[in-house]
Amino acid sequence: MTTETKSENGWxxxxxxxxxxTDELKYYEETAAVYESNLKGLNYRAPDFCFVALKKFEEESGFSVPRDGKCIDIGAGTGMSGESLRSAGFTGVVDALEPSDNMYSIAEQKGIYSTRYSDLLLAEQETSVPGNSYDLVFSCGVFNNRSATSKCFPEAVRMAKSGGVLSIVINNNYWEGDFELAINSLEEEKIVKLKHTEAIDGYFDGKTARVFVLHKL
Structure with missing residues (x-):
């Protein structure tokens, strides 16, 4: 696998x-060195969208996620989302769930994360991340319909404290179907409350993102 910079039609x-x-992890391991340059070339904006939506939720609800609270970045990659978290004013402990050693070796150099968990996010399986532990669980461009599917999403919810918040960015194509249904199911079970959702253009290379914010009950 070459590590040269690829266009959208490539990488x-x-x-x-x-x-x-497993194959997704292998792909990230092989292309970690060009991950950020590829995404920047595609005008990838998911990390910024994550915290813009979180701010809107706070303004609409009057609830404020503590800026010195404990956070976890699901699919931390090379730390781009962690950098946006810090830019948004969060100063507390930030942990990372990132299975790729090569991706995390880049993230680690940024000095953002305290503890790294290297588990793969798998359908209907718990990771080694402690449950009921985080004021904010956030994830940018990780959940999809191929690997980290909607069946993995309850694991993200498990990580949040009761009263904690989840701010998630996915491709809008994945929302209208399995992910919307998964969130509806969690709401019906009175596990979470969907507090904010919107489609935002400019996810990357002209595509549309879906951002949603949940309050864990």
């Missing part, structure tokens, strides 16, 4: 052809 298309967690 992203190859990523989208991966349809299981």
């Amino acid at each position: 992203v298309s190859e990523l989208y052809s991966v349809n299981n967690p």
